[in-house]
Amino acid sequence: MLKILGKASSINVRKVLWTCAEIDLAFELNEFGSGTPNAIDTPEFLALNPNGMVPVIQNDEGTLWESNTICRYLATRYQRVDLLPQNAMLRAQVEKWMDWQATELNNAWRYAFMATVRHSAAHQNSDAIAHSVREWNRHMAILDQRLQTTQAFVGGEQFSLADIVLGLSLNRWRSAPIAHATLPALDAYFERLSLRPGFLKYGANGIA
Known part of the structure; x- marks a missing residue:
């Protein structure tokens, strides 16, 4: 096992x-x-x-x-080509967004999250917090634009691994006590993800 x-x-x-x-x-x-x-x-x-x-x-x-x-x-x-396609370009589209989450998006939210959620004493510079919040919202707006295009999931019409890593990131953004940009496509996306039992158990489960 x-x-x-x-x-x-x-x-x-x-x-x-x-x-x-x-x-x-x-x-x-x-x-x-x-x-x-x-x-x-x-x-x-x-x-x-x-x-x-x-x-x-x-x-x-x-x-x-x-x-x-x-x-x-x-x-x-486990040969779940629905989650990670075999086709080189389709797979790269999924992995592109997974890599973006791990690098660009994570770097944007880290300071604000540590300050406002973890209450880290080392992350209490007000200018740095404000900058991180702006960058966090800017990156979430990039994701919102992508979802406006697909009208479904991050990789396209089909749910994939990209939605797992970014669905958790979306839940963290929504849960954080910061000023949130108005991003309707993300709200609709959250509702779509909430139809999946795995997201309800491990994503939107009250933990940022």
């Missing part, structure tokens, strides 16, 4: 959990991280992931870390 190491409240762990739900894949979740009995700074855990971060998965094929990579691996192993 697939073993997942990580906190169920972690946004990156929830990507993997939601992917498993879409695949209907059984797993065993072992809680690792702050606030759990299992630490991520031990030599044993660092031997699995030298970055000391979750999620990590283990199965009969080996050990893997990096959430988006894990989602790609699971879709590929």
